[in-house]
Amino acid sequence: MATPISIQVWNPSGKYRVVSTKSMPGTRWIKLLTDQDCRICTEKKTILSVEDIVALIGDKCDGVIGLTEDWGEVLFSALRRAGGTAFSNMAVGYNNVDVSAATKHGIAVGNTPGVLTETTAELAASLSLAAARRIVEADQFMRAGLYDGWLPHLFVGNLLKGQTVGVIGAGRIGSAYARMMIEGFKMNLIYYDLYQSTRLEKFVTAYGQFLKANGEQPVTWKRAATMEDVLRDADVISLHPVLDKTTYHLINKESLAIMKKEAILVNASRGPVIDEAALVEHLKVNPMFRVGLDVFEDEPYMKPGLADQKNAIVVPHIASASKWTREGMATLAALNVLGRIKGYPLWSDPNRVDPFFDENTPPPPACPSIVNGKQLGTYICMQRT
Ligand SMILES: NC(=O)C1=CN([C@@H]2O[C@H](COP(=O)(O)OP(=O)(O)OC[C@H]3O[C@@H](n4cnc5c(N)ncnc54)[C@H](O)[C@@H]3O)[C@@H](O)[C@H]2O)C=CC1
Numbered sequence: 001m002a003t004p005i006s007i008q009v010w011n012p013s014g015k016y017r018v019v020s021t022k023s024m025p026g027t028r029w030i031k032l033l034t035d036q037d038c039r040i041c042t043e044k045k046t047i048l049s050v051e052d053i054v055a056l057i058g059d060k061c062d063g064v065i066g067l068t069e070d071w072g073e074v075l076f077s078a079l080r081r082a083g084g085t086a087f088s089n090m091a092v093g094y095n096n097v098d099v100s101a102a103t104k105h106g107i108a109v110g111n112t113p114g115v116l117t118e119t120t121a122e123l124a125a126s127l128s129l130a131a132a133r134r135i136v137e138a139d140q141f142m143r144a145g146l147y148d149g150w151l152p153h154l155f156v157g158n159l160l161k162g163q164t165v166g167v168i169g170a171g172r173i174g175s176a177y178a179r180m181m182i183e184g185f186k187m188n189l190i191y192y193d194l195y196q197s198t199r200l201e202k203f204v205t206a207y208g209q210f211l212k213a214n215g216e217q218p219v220t221w222k223r224a225a226t227m228e229d230v231l232r233d234a235d236v237i238s239l240h241p242v243l244d245k246t247t248y249h250l251i252n253k254e255s256l257a258i259m260k261k262e263a264i265l266v267n268a269s270r271g272p273v274i275d276e277a278a279l280v281e282h283l284k285v286n287p288m289f290r291v292g293l294d295v296f297e298d299e300p301y302m303k304p305g306l307a308d309q310k311n312a313i314v315v316p317h318i319a320s321a322s323k324w325t326r327e328g329m330a331t332l333a334a335l336n337v338l339g340r341i342k343g344y345p346l347w348s349d350p351n352r353v354d355p356f357f358d359e360n361t362p363p364p365p366a367c368p369s370i371v372n373g374k375q376l377g378t379y380i381c382m383q384r385t
């Protein structure tokens with residue numbers, strides 16, 4: 001068994017032992033836990049294996065904050081043996097977690113919705129713009145000393161204004177992204193989701209009326225009956241669904257073939273939503289088709305050939321990487337674990353987590369977001385005041 005190295009400990013005499021598998025930003029989460037009699041152990045090595053985490057859990061551990069690791073039977077049974085009842089992902093997506101295994105062991109699974117919605121949407125918008133206007137290619141050209149002077153054909157890209165933005169998965173992040181592209185660039189919307197996004201539709205209607213009243217072309221929206229309708233109609237398509245068996249390889253050879261030859265595809269959801277090998281082939285034969293990718297099918301690796309494609313912009317899973325957001329994610333994850341240890345109720349609305357970030361008042365005595373609260377059957381929901 002591998003032995004974790006470079007462990008950092010806060011409040012060594014604390015009663016509850018909380019492990020964080022990665023060093024997290026900010027200090028508020030540390031204070032919130034240590035003020036409540038928690039001893040915190042984090043491993044400073046960047047990525048731990050499952051064996052490393054089992055060793056770090058040891059024989060006494062009340063809760064764990066984790067991230068992209070494979071949280072299944074092995075880790076949850078180790079946590080249970082160590083007396084633990086709480087786990088929180090420092091992420092909103094929890095496709096890395098086997099929630100049934102956690103529930104079987106009586107372990108609560110937390111996640112961090114809301115705090116990263118705008119930050120993630122902003123990165124998707126950045127990738128859309130960078131791809132549309134070929135920013136990365138142009139930057140590399142400039143740095144290589146290839147610029148001889150202004151040329152009418154140099155790095156000609158796509159104008160967004162008046163084009164159609166397609167969103168697949170119009171939940172929190174997908175809706176925030178749609179609003180940015182509509183309000184910022186006056187794009188029309190087509191979206192596909194299993195559920196109707198009434199708030200988003202109302203926003204586009206009202207914004208369209210505002211534009212019309214000001215003598216401008218109004219923006220429009222359409223809820224597509226199928227994902228294929230979005231792929232066919234949209235000029236820029238951004239993927240924001242959860243990753244599950246219904247969205248695995250949602251974008252594959254067949255769906256890529258439906259898209260416009262000059263379309264832009266952005267993925268800041270999860271890598272396996274796209275069949276990345278099929279995407280590489282599509283990029284090779286369609287040089288005007290461009291992608292912006294924050295996530296990869298075999299993260300941290302890229303499929304062979306992707307890195308060679310000039311029409312692909314690739315960034316290392318940084319969509320939620322703003323200081324405020326990452327510190328907020330750490331706070332929410334810590335409070336999920338603390339709340340379970342202390343027996344606090346569930347917060348009433350995981351989409352409205354702002355009260356947990358007010359530095360000047362103690363956070364509400366609640367677990368901000370537990371995804372298996374109902375299954376555990378031990379939680380009551382805190383009423384909002
Ligand atoms: N790249 C990054 O750093 C980040 C990635 N994410 C990813 O984004 C995902 C979405 O996050 P939120 O917007 O907060 O979640 P959300 O739950 O608000 O939205 C997800 C939407 O996907 C829809 N959906 C589910 N299955 C679908 C299907 N088969 N076809 C179309 N739509 C479907 C749902 O109905 C829901 O509206 C997370 O699960 C996570 O995997 C989230 C934050 C940062």
Ligand SMILES: O=C(O)C(=O)CO
Binds near residue numbers: 092116319
């Ligand atoms: O929150 C998530 O789901 C992430 O991917 C990390 O930002």
